[in-house]
Each structure stands twice: as structure tokens, then as C-alpha cells.
Amino acid sequence: MGVGTRGGRVAPGLPSDGGFVSTRAASLLERAANWGRRYSLWPYPFGTACCGIEVMGVLSNKFDIARFGAELVRFSPRQSDLLIVAGNISFKMAPVLRRIYQQMCRPKWVIAMGACASSGGFYDNYSTVQGIDKVIHVDVYIPGCPPRPEAFLDALVLLQKKISQERPEDHPRPEPPWPPEDARPRGADLFFSAGT
Amino acid sequence: MDPDLALSLVVVLALAVIVPGLFFALGRLSRERRPSPEGDVPYESGILPATDAQRRFPVRFYLVAVLFIIFDVEGAFVIPWATEIRELGFTGFVSMAVFVGLLLVGLYYLIRRGALEWE
Amino acid sequence: MPEAPATRPGPEESAPEAAPESQPFPLRRLRERFGPDIVLEAHARAGDATAVVPRERIADALAFLKEDRELSFNTLTDLAGVDLALFPRQVEGFGGDERFQVVYHLHSLSRNDRVRLKVRVPESDPTVASATRLFRSADWAEREAFDMFGIRFEGHGNLKRILCHKDFVGHALRKDYDIRDRQWLVEPDTLEDELSPPPAPRGGGGDEEAEGDDLFTELMSVNIGPAHPAMHGAFRVLVRLKGETIVKAVPEIGYIHRAFEKSAEKGTYTQVVPYTDRLNYCSALLNNVGYCAAVEKLLGIEATERCQAIRVIIGELSRIIDHCVCLAASLVDIGALTNFWYLFRVRERVYEVIEALTGHRLTNSFARIGGLAADLNPGFEEGVRAVLVDLDSAVKDVLGLLAKNRIFHERTIGVGAITAEEAISYGFTGPCLRACGVAHDLRKASPYSGYDRYDFDVPVGENGDAFDRLMVRFEEMRQSARIIEQALGTLPGGPVNVDDPRVIIPPKEEVYASIEGLMRHFVLVYDGIRPPMGEAYGFTEAANGELGFYVVSDGTGNPYRVRVRPPCFYVYSAFPRLIEGGFLADAVAVLGGLNVIAGELER
Numbered sequence: 001m002g003v004g005t006r007g008g009r010v011a012p013g014l015p016s017d018g019g020f021v022s023t024r025a026a027s028l029l030e031r032a033a034n035w036g037r038r039y040s041l042w043p044y045p046f047g048t049a050c051c052g053i054e055v056m057g058v059l060s061n062k063f064d065i066a067r068f069g070a071e072l073v074r075f076s077p078r079q080s081d082l083l084i085v086a087g088n089i090s091f092k093m094a095p096v097l098r099r100i101y102q103q104m105c106r107p108k109w110v111i112a113m114g115a116c117a118s119s120g121g122f123y124d125n126y127s128t129v130q131g132i133d134k135v136i137h138v139d140v141y142i143p144g145c146p147p148r149p150e151a152f153l154d155a156l157v158l159l160q161k162k163i164s165q166e167r168p169e170d171h172p173r174p175e176p177p178w179p180p181e182d183a184r185p186r187g188a189d190l191f192f193s194a195g196t
Numbered sequence: 197m198d199p200d201l202a203l204s205l206v207v208v209l210a211l212a213v214i215v216p217g218l219f220f221a222l223g224r225l226s227r228e229r230r231p232s233p234e235g236d237v238p239y240e241s242g243i244l245p246a247t248d249a250q251r252r253f254p255v256r257f258y259l260v261a262v263l264f265i266i267f268d269v270e271g272a273f274v275i276p277w278a279t280e281i282r283e284l285g286f287t288g289f290v291s292m293a294v295f296v297g298l299l300l301v302g303l304y305y306l307i308r309r310g311a312l313e314w315e
Numbered sequence: 316m317p318e319a320p321a322t323r324p325g326p327e328e329s330a331p332e333a334a335p336e337s338q339p340f341p342l343r344r345l346r347e348r349f350g351p352d353i354v355l356e357a358h359a360r361a362g363d364a365t366a367v368v369p370r371e372r373i374a375d376a377l378a379f380l381k382e383d384r385e386l387s388f389n390t391l392t393d394l395a396g397v398d399l400a401l402f403p404r405q406v407e408g409f410g411g412d413e414r415f416q417v418v419y420h421l422h423s424l425s426r427n428d429r430v431r432l433k434v435r436v437p438e439s440d441p442t443v444a445s446a447t448r449l450f451r452s453a454d455w456a457e458r459e460a461f462d463m464f465g466i467r468f469e470g471h472g473n474l475k476r477i478l479c480h481k482d483f484v485g486h487a488l489r490k491d492y493d494i495r496d497r498q499w500l501v502e503p504d505t506l507e508d509e510l511s512p513p514p515a516p517r518g519g520g521g522d523e524e525a526e527g528d529d530l531f532t533e534l535m536s537v538n539i540g541p542a543h544p545a546m547h548g549a550f551r552v553l554v555r556l557k558g559e560t561i562v563k564a565v566p567e568i569g570y571i572h573r574a575f576e577k578s579a580e581k582g583t584y585t586q587v588v589p590y591t592d593r594l595n596y597c598s599a600l601l602n603n604v605g606y607c608a609a610v611e612k613l614l615g616i617e618a619t620e621r622c623q624a625i626r627v628i629i630g631e632l633s634r635i636i637d638h639c640v641c642l643a644a645s646l647v648d649i650g651a652l653t654n655f656w657y658l659f660r661v662r663e664r665v666y667e668v669i670e671a672l673t674g675h676r677l678t679n680s681f682a683r684i685g686g687l688a689a690d691l692n693p694g695f696e697e698g699v700r701a702v703l704v705d706l707d708s709a710v711k712d713v714l715g716l717l718a719k720n721r722i723f724h725e726r727t728i729g730v731g732a733i734t735a736e737e738a739i740s741y742g743f744t745g746p747c748l749r750a751c752g753v754a755h756d757l758r759k760a761s762p763y764s765g766y767d768r769y770d771f772d773v774p775v776g777e778n779g780d781a782f783d784r785l786m787v788r789f790e791e792m793r794q795s796a797r798i799i800e801q802a803l804g805t806l807p808g809g810p811v812n813v814d815d816p817r818v819i820i821p822p823k824e825e826v827y828a829s830i831e832g833l834m835r836h837f838v839l840v841y842d843g844i845r846p847p848m849g850e851a852y853g854f855t856e857a858a859n860g861e862l863g864f865y866v867v868s869d870g871t872g873n874p875y876r877v878r879v880r881p882p883c884f885y886v887y888s889a890f891p892r893l894i895e896g897g898f899l900a901d902a903v904a905v906l907g908g909l910n911v912i913a914g915e916l917e918r
Contacts (some may be wrong), residue, residue, distance in 0.1 A: 014540075019745060045795070047548065048541060048549045048570065048571050048595035048913065049548065049571050049573075049593065049596065049913060049914055050488045050547055050593055050677060050678060050914065051591075052548060053596060053597060053640065053677060054676075054677060056640075056643075056644075057659065057662070057676075058662065058668075060654050060655065060656060060659035060660070061659065062659075062660070062663045064273070064402070074540075075544035076239060077239060078239055087548075087571065087574060088571060088572055090480075090569070090571055090572050090573070091258070091480055091498060091499055091500050092479075092480040092500055092503070092569050092570050092572065093243075093541065093549060093570045093571070094499070094500065095500060095501060095502055095503050096241075096242035096243065096503060096541055096542055096570070097542075099234065099242050099243075099244075100242045100542050102234040102235050102237055102838055103234070103237065103239055106228070106230075122578075122589070122590075123573045123574065123578070124494075124495060124496060124571070125494045125495065125574035125578055125579070126479075126487055126495065126496050126497050126498065126574060127478075127479065127487070127497075127573060127574050128573055128574070130497075142431070145678060146678065148675055152763045156767065163860065172230070178501075179499060179501060180242070194371075195380065208811075209744065227637055240537070240538045241538050241539060241540050241541060241542045241551070242503075242541060242542040243505075243538045243541075243551070243710075244502075244505070245501050245538070246505065246507070246510075246536035246538055247536045247537075248533050251535055254557060254558035257558065267549045307356060314558075314559065
């Protein structure tokens with residue numbers, strides 16, 4: 001666990017028990033900058049599939065993401081700082097996602113919404129990337145298929161807490177290599193062969 | 197010219213130059229600089245741009261822009277006249293009417309020629 | 316794995332040389348016209364008239380079926396490939412030893428008749444004559460058959476991959492392609508080969524300069540999508556612009572291809588139901604019901620009356636929320652944001668009702684083969700009635716903003732218009748076809764689930780433009796509300812699941828108390844439902860049109876092939892035709908009205 005770890009799923013800076021014991025952001029300027037950044041996130045809903053409809057539900061009046069300061073959706077990477085990948089990413093879409101992420105200005109954060117974006121979901125097949133963290137860096141993962149809007153808002157609050165503890169050296173985040181290593185399963189990776 | 201008016205004009209101009217200049221300068225100083233080739237590519241929905249933007253545009257765009265400028269400048273002349281309308285009196289009204297009239301003739305010509313239709 | 320059971324006879328098994336009067340009319344006419352050797356095999360299992368035709372005569376057969384006055388099969392509803400490498404070839408309709416089959420589903424709108432033609436395609440020479448000359452809907456369907464199976468269609472003109480990416484090696488739906496064999500793509504396709512190069516600058520000819528411009532204009536190519544707000548997910552259109560006018564448009568899809576059809580072959584028939592949720596994810600219940608109805612057709616069972624009525628209610632609720640999303644998103648694209656809030660409020664209210672019933676808001680997986688997952692919850696009826704009141708007031712609010720709105724009229728009337736003949740040729744169904752003036756609704760034409768018991772109208776447009784497509788949906792929401800009220804008022808009692816041991820797991824008391832119950836439960840869960848060997852095409856009127864499932868069973872618990880006939884696949888293939896010659900802003904208005912849902916388009 002620590003800055004730059006790709007193996008663990010707990011984002012760097014957060015203790016694994018979920019509590020926030022220490023504040024890493026030291027100076028007043030850093031804390032002020034973090035305060036400004038986390039309460040005015042400008043999301044880019046990169047909605048591809050079903051989770052995109054739940055993002056629309058979060059944006060609309062019942063769940064109202066505006067309470068958290070993040071209602072100003074901007075569909076351009078140049079104008080946004082929070083990339084919400086809502087839906088599965090196919091191999092065809094992966095280079096597009098990577099380019100969009102690179103075109104965003106720093107500091108930037110990524111929420112992987114839903115099972116498909118986090119790990120491929122139940123689409124374990126030839127066309128779905130098994131988790132977008134193979135393509136870009138991810139800050140928060142939301143399980144669910146699709147996750148409820150409350151889960152999304154919970155993830156947003158979690159991201160805000162994470163941002164509150166950031167230091168300048170946390171950006172830019174380490175990116176996975178591109179093009180990625182070969183994605184074919186190795187040998188006895190296939191535990192079950194039912195029906196195939 | 198009235199010295200108070202001149203002073204306020206100078207102050208406004210100074211603020212108009214200094215305040216944005218301050219923002220630019222502060223940004224320049226505090227921003228990180230890490231340009232990357234991937235980040236500088238023009239945005240075209242995630243794909244590399246098909247054509248560059250420095251191509252010859254259809255002449256219709258220029259036509260619309262030129263017409264806009266003409267009538268916008270007309271408006272820019274009308275507004276100061278309208279603030280001093282009492283002082284300028286009847287002669288001022290007649291000269292402004294002639295000015296607007298000439299431009300209306302031009303507008304009528306444009307409409308008849310179809311310059312305001314897009315195709 | 317237990318062996319497949321012996322063939323169970325389908326409900327209408329016809330011997331190959333039955334008396335002429337008992338043969339389906341289209342096959343009789345085919346034989347009269349071409350001679351008896353035009354039909355290699357024929358059957359009418361599950362009520363679908365099917366004929367296997369020799370490969371070299373398929374073009375003539377299709378042309379005859381389309382142009383003959385007494386047959387007039389004017390729509391190619393679907394074209395699919397099947398890989399028979401692991402299929403028992405003694406089953407009727409699947410004879411011969413060629414590896415592939417191409418299956419054509421034809422539909423006659425005027426006579427309300429359907430026929431299925433199949434051709435055998437050998438692996439050594441996988442070519443078939445293309446049907447694009449006759450039916451425009453064959454264009455993309457043949458590209459998909461090429462992409463998935465490697466079958467080449469001669470005379471197609473643009474036989475490129477459509478769902479898998481350009482660097483993909485192999486053909487995904489072949490039985491020897493491993494489902495987990497993943498292949499990365501490094502750089503997206505530029506599509507420059509489909510967009511013909513612009514003419515040379517000085518002295519270049521071509522019709523780009525024939526418009527009367529004095530000064531030469533360089534055409535600009537712009538990528539719209541896949542990461543674009545107006546592209547509703549992930550569609551891409553490369554347009555060549557002359558000023559603001561679109562001269563040529565090249566769409567590309569496949570950015571959310573999720574291998575539904577390959578995944579369906581992996582599990583049991585019941586395990587396909589969650590995958591169907593994610594097809595048209597705005598109206599998941601309609602997909603569930605459509606799939607279960609198709610498998611029930613293959614099995615030859617009919618759901619109980621109560622189940623049918625509940626399927627109607629939840630289906631119409633689903634249709635309402637799908638239209639809400641379509642209208643909300645389209646209007647936002649045009650600039651009318653307020654309607655988004657009004658319509659999504661309706662959607663949230665319906666979510667509350669559906670969540671209380673199924674346990675999930677969006678992807679429900681509620682229908683089961685032979686019934687439903689559960690019966691109605693207490694309070695369902697009151698919830699639905701309250702929702703219908705909300706719907707009524709929301710539609711009134713939205714139409715109050717739109718119906719006499721000059722801006723809305725200017726942006727949608729006359730924009731993206733298409734004639735009925737062209738729409739039929741492209742394979743349009745559903746609201747987009749009804750907007751062209753064709754009063755075709757499967758709930759009236761081929762009633763299922765007891766739709767003939769309810770009284771409702773089919774709204775029809777006039778010009779087939781964006782305005783009609785949106786207005787038809789408003790009226791359809793009202794009609795759906797009518798149907799729901801009637802269904803609630805006449806809801807029959809009785810069981811919700813069919814009492815058929817092949818299909819429904821027994822109640823828990825039987826499972827724990829008797830050996831037979833335990834065995835039935837075990838076999839159904841472990842092996843799955845095992846329909847008789849054969850094929851069936853089940854279709855329902857989903858929110859976007861005719862949602863069909865062509866299911867091929869080899870008698871085991873794994874589906875052999877589940878082909879989805881996605882309504883918006885055929886609608887979106889007409890998108891270039893709708894936007895070429897119009898403005899760039901009109902393309903956005905047109906796309907909204909088509910209601911293309913990426914999950915269904917690309918499966």
C-alpha cells in the first residue's frame with residue numbers, strides 16, 4: 001500500500017480500515033487547494049452502457065449530485081477533472097479512453113463505476129477489458145451492476161475525503177503501460193470449461 | 197475634458213489591464229509545466245483528428261461574419277447617439293436617420309440577393 | 316455431462332414430402348416458380364415456415380419472395396450466421412455437412428407473414444451472394460456475419476468488420492474461437508478508407524465544386540464520437556463537412572460490443588436472462604420477456620394467464636421509461652434541458668415500483684422461462700396507479716413546453732425525413748417505422764401475451780422526420796398507460812409459473828420432502844432447461860421495435876446459438892442516409908429521435 005501501488009485495490013493515502021487517522025496534507029495552502037478541488041469537481045461522465053443511465057439518475061433531481069458540488073458536467077476532457085467511466089470498456093474503446101484521460105488537465109481523478117469498469121463484470125470474454133485500471137489509473141472503484149445512485153454518491157464522498165489528504169507529489173498518477181502486455185489468459189487460468 | 201471623467205477613465209483602463217495581467221502572471225508562476233505529446237493532441241472525441249483545422253473555410257462563414265460586423269458597428273454608433281439624444285436635437289436625429297436609412301437600403305439588397313440564406 | 320435426450324417432436328412437425336396443401340404458402344409458391352429442387356429441406360417447427368435453399372439460388376429466391384405480388388416479403392428482418400460444427404446434423408433443417416448456415420428471416424408487412432430461408436455455406440468456400448441489392452437491411456447484417464463467422468458476401472461493396480476492432484484476428488462466434496481469447500487494439504480505425512479522399516485542390520473535378528461556389532472550398536472531416544455527449548453512449552460518425560452541411564457520413568459501431576451471443580452459449584438458458592437485461596438497458600424487462608417468450612416458443616409451452624397479464628404490465632411500464640429516457644436525452648441534445656428533469660422524475664417513480672417488485676432498479680432479470688421470478692408484491696397495484704398519475708402530469712408539462720414551441724418545430728420538423736418504402740427496406744420497426752406512416756405494431760399484428768384482449772391505439776406519424784419520431788413516443792406512453800390500466804383491472808388469479816416439470820423448479824417443500832422433487836431441482840439447476848432440438852424465432856414489440864431472438868437448440872442445457880435481432884441495429888444503419896445533406900446540428904436532432912441504445916445495437 002502506498003503511492004504508485006497497482007496491485008492493491010485500496011487507493012494510496014487511505015488506511016484500509018476506512019478511518020482517516022492522520023492528515024497528510026500539511027500546509028494551509030495545500031489544505032485550501034484540496035478544499036477547493038474536492039467541493040467543485042467537474043465530472044466527465046464517460047458513460048458507455050447501463051451505468052450511464054444510473055449516472056443520469058444521479059444527476060437528476062431525486063439524487064441530486066449538486067449537493068456535493070459536482071453537478072457541472074463537462075463532456076470535454078479539457079474542461080473536466082473527474083472522469084467517471086460508467087459502463088464497460090471494450091478493446092475497441094480502450095485507446096479512446098486512454099487518449100481522453102491523457103487529454104485531461106491535472107489534477108485529475110477517475111472513478112470506475114460499476115462491475116464492468118472495475119473488473120470487466122460478468123463479461124469475461126474476447127471483447128471486454130477486464131478492468132479499466134489496465135488502461136488508465138483509477139482512484140475509486142464502485143461495485144454494482146449497476147451501482148445504486150447512493151453507492152455512487154458514497155464513492156464521490158470517498159473521493160472527496162481522499163482529495164482532502166493529497167499532496168502535490170500525488171499528481172500525476174502513475175499510468176499503466178501502453179500498449180499493455182498481452183491480455184491472453186495463461187494456460188490453466190481457465191478453472192471451468194463448462195459448455196465452452 | 198472633465199478631470200473627474202478623465203481620472204475614472206484612466207482607473208478603469210488600468211484595472212482592465214492590471215487585474216487580468218495579475219491572474220495570468222500568478223497562473224504562470226504557480227502552474228506546473230509538464231507538456232506531453234499525448235496531452236497536446238487536439239481533442240476530437242478521443243480519436244486523432246481527421247483533418248487539421250487550418251483549412252480553407254467556405255466563404256459563407258466570412259460573409260456572415262462581415263455582415264455581422266457591419267450591423268454591429270452600426271449599433272455601436274447608434275448607442276452613443278441615443279445617450280446624448282436630447283443634446284443633439286433635430287439635426288442629430290436627421291443625420292442618424294440618414295445613416296440608418298442607408299444601411300437599411302443595404303440590408304434590403306442583401307435580403308433580396310439571398311445573402312442571409314445559408315445555402 | 317449427461318447425453319442429450321432423444322429428439323422431442325415439436326408442436327408442428329411436418330414430413331418433408333407432405334401433401335402440398337399442408338405446406339406453408341410461401342414454400343408452395345417457391346416450388347411452383349422454381350421447381351421442387353429449390354427446397355432442399357423444409358419444416359414448420361414452432362410455427363416458423365423454414366426452407367433450406369441451395370446456395371447458388373438464394374439471390375433468385377429472395378428476389379422472387381420480395382417481388383412476387385402474392386408474397387411481397389418486403390422486409391429482410393434479420394440475417395444471421397450459424398456455425399454448425401458441433402451440431403447434430405440429423406435434426407431437420409440442419410442437414411448436409413457444410414459448416415455454416417446463413418439464415419434469412421423475411422417478413423411481409425402487408426400480408427403479415429414470415430418465412431425463414433437458410434443456405435448451407437461450406438468452410439472451404441465461405442461465400443454467398445449478397446442481398447444488399449434487394450434489401451438495405453442486409454448491409455450491416457452481412458458485415459456482422461462476416462465479422463463473426465468469416466462468411467463473405469459477394470457484391471456487398473464494404474465488407475468490413477463491424478463489431479470487432481480492425482486488428483482482430485479470427486472470427487469470434489465460430490465454435491473454435493475461445494471466448495476468453497482477448498486481443499488489444501492500439502489505435503482506433505481512421506475510417507479514411509470508407510470516407511473517400513477529397514478531390515485534388517486545383518482543377519480537381521467532382522461534384523464538390525458543382526454547387527456554384529466561386530472560391531474553392533476544402534472539405535473538412537470531423538469525428539463525432541465515440542466520446543461525445545450527443546452520441547448517447549459510444550457511437551462514432553466520421554462526417555465530411557462542407558461548411559455546415561454534411562456531405563458524407565461514415566458510422567462506426569462496436570465500441571460496447573460485449574459478446575452477448577458468445578456468452579449465451581456458455582451457460583444455461585436461464586443464465587442468459589441477466590445478459591438480456593443489458594441489451595436495451597433502458598427497458599430491461601421487455602428484453603427479459605422477449606427472450607423468455609422465444610425460448611417458450613421453442614419449448615412449445617405457453618405462459619399462464621396471470622403471467623401473461625403481469626408481463627404486459629411490466630412490459631408497458633418498461634416501455635414508458637424507455638421512451639422517457641429517449642425523449643429526455645433527445646431534448647437535452649436539442650437544448651431543452653427542463654424536460655430532462657420532468658421525465659426523469661417519472662422514471663424514478665417507476666423505479667420505485669419496479670424495485671419493490673424485482674429488487675433492482677435498472678437491470679431486473681425478472682422474467683423466467685415459463686413464468687416469472689416471483690409474483691406481484693403487495694402494494695404493486697397502488698404504486699402503479701400512482702405512477703400513471705405522475706406520468707400524465709409530466710407528459711402534460713413537457714408537451715406544454717414543446718407542442719407549440721417554435722424552436723422545437725424548426726429543429727425537428729422536416730429534419731431527417733425518410734419515406735416509408737425506404738424505412739421498410741432498411742428494416743425499420745417500432746416507433747421509427749410508425750413515424751413514417753406505417754401502422755405496424757407487433758402487439759396488434761401478431762398478438763402475444765394476451766395483447767389482443769386490451770384496447771389501445773397505434774400512434775402513427777406522417778413524414779418520418781425527427782418531430783414525428785419524438786411525438787409518436789409521447790403518444791405511445793399514453794397508450795401504454797391505457798393498457799396498464801386495463802390489465803390491472805382484469806388481472807386474473809392463478810399461478811404465475813407454468814406447471815411443467817421440464818422448465819420450472821419445484822417448490823421448496825417438494826425439493827426437501829421428496830426424491831422426485833430433489834432430482835428435478837438438481838437436473839434443472841445443474842443441466843438447465845433442455846428444449847427440443849431445433850430452432851425458433853420469437854419476436855416481441857420492444858420499445859424500439861421488433862426485438863427478435865433466434866434460438867437454436869441442440870437438445871442440451873446450453874443454448875447452441877442465441878441470435879438477437881436488435882431493432883436499433885437496422886435503424887442506425889440508415890443514419891448516414893438520414894443526415895447526409897443536412898446540417899451538423901440536425902444530425903444531433905436526428906440521432907436523438909432514433910433512440911439507439913448501444914447495448915442493443917452492439918450486443
